[in-house]
Amino acid sequence: MIIRSITAPNPGPFTLDGTRTYMLGETAVIDPGPAIDSHVEAIRAAMPRLRTILITHRHADHAPAAVPLKSATGARIIAPPGVFGAVDQRVDGGELIDVDGQSIEVIPTPGHTYEHVCYFSSDGDLFTGDTVLGAGTTTIFPPDGNMRDYVESLRRLRALNPRRIFPAHGPVREDAVALLDEYIAHRLEREQQVLNALRSGRKTIADLRALIYPDLSRELRAAAEFQVKAHLEKLAAERRVKRSDEQYELVTSITDQAG
Ligand SMILES: [Zn+2]
Structure with a gap:
């Protein structure tokens, strides 16, 4: 499956150069990002056949663009509990989602927020939202964030033996397993x-x-x-x-x- 990305114009200390919205094949996006008009328009232009919007967690730099995209295209929204109302399918781990004939598994990864999930393609590509970033480390704000859950989530991702990591912030990482090992070691x-x-x-x-x-x-x-x-x-x-x-x-x- 061809994976493309568009970076939203929301750079900052926690978002790095901005939120990366990933486009899977011709029909699915992961983390549509903030509801900034130019960003929503860029996704629409790049994805005329959009059918599925996947969300990793409820934060304002990840989820809100799902609303205008859904109303413009009729695409279904798939999201964990805690993400605003207009969700067509709730997921909290273990579900398999079909995207252009390829299966995407939902991996439960509480820690950054209580409801966070990652998405893992049958090609071995892992979409980590804010659980793993392409540079630096993520923030854990208790009580929503939980360090014990977070370290356990990192170990769950490591056990998948992913090929590549597509983070919501920062560059794609080809050294997925080494990066996860580094993340776990850093917290310890x-x-x-x-x-x-x-x-x-x-x-x-x-x-x-x-x-x-x-x-x-x-x-x-x-x-x-x-x-x-x-x-x-x-x-x-x-x-x-x-x-x-x-x-x-x-x-x-x-x-x-x-x-
Ligand atoms: Zn977040």
Whole structure:
């Protein structure tokens, strides 16, 4: 299947050079993007036979163009729960969707948001939305985002042994498995930094952030603190960290003397 893309004119610190809308063959798009007129028109012009609109998650830089595209073309919208109302088919993982005779599997990937799904073609091409980006890392904002689910989702994607990754932001990656390994290693390294910072006596999210991300501009600090919080919540769910008020500390390991 021929895969083309159009990048929406919405560049920014989280969207990189903009949202990439992928066009699968002649009839399907993944992540139609923001409802910017010029972007919607570009998709319509490139896809005169559009039948299917697939959405990875509900964020405003991914889903809204589905509405004008559907009303202009009558295409069906396929999306996970949490995406606005006008959806023809809800998916949350395991479904197979036919696109021009090729099957696309829905892979559940909660983590960036609770409802996020990825799409995996029978050719081995993986469409990752915001779960894996072509450059840099994605953001996890709890409580919608969940680091424990996220790392598990990355491992699920790694187990698919994909050939190529088509991210919603940043370039296509031919080194799909190596990129997923790097993504998993990066999160585990950050987790280790959080553990080390707690061991050094830092207790609050702001203090942990200052140690782990020392040189951040002011506008990126809040996002970094959400990443620290996401790691702390993962560790708390695993009973490796405990929280009281706004302070976190390591759970002292219990030596198992009973054998
Ligand atoms: Zn997103």
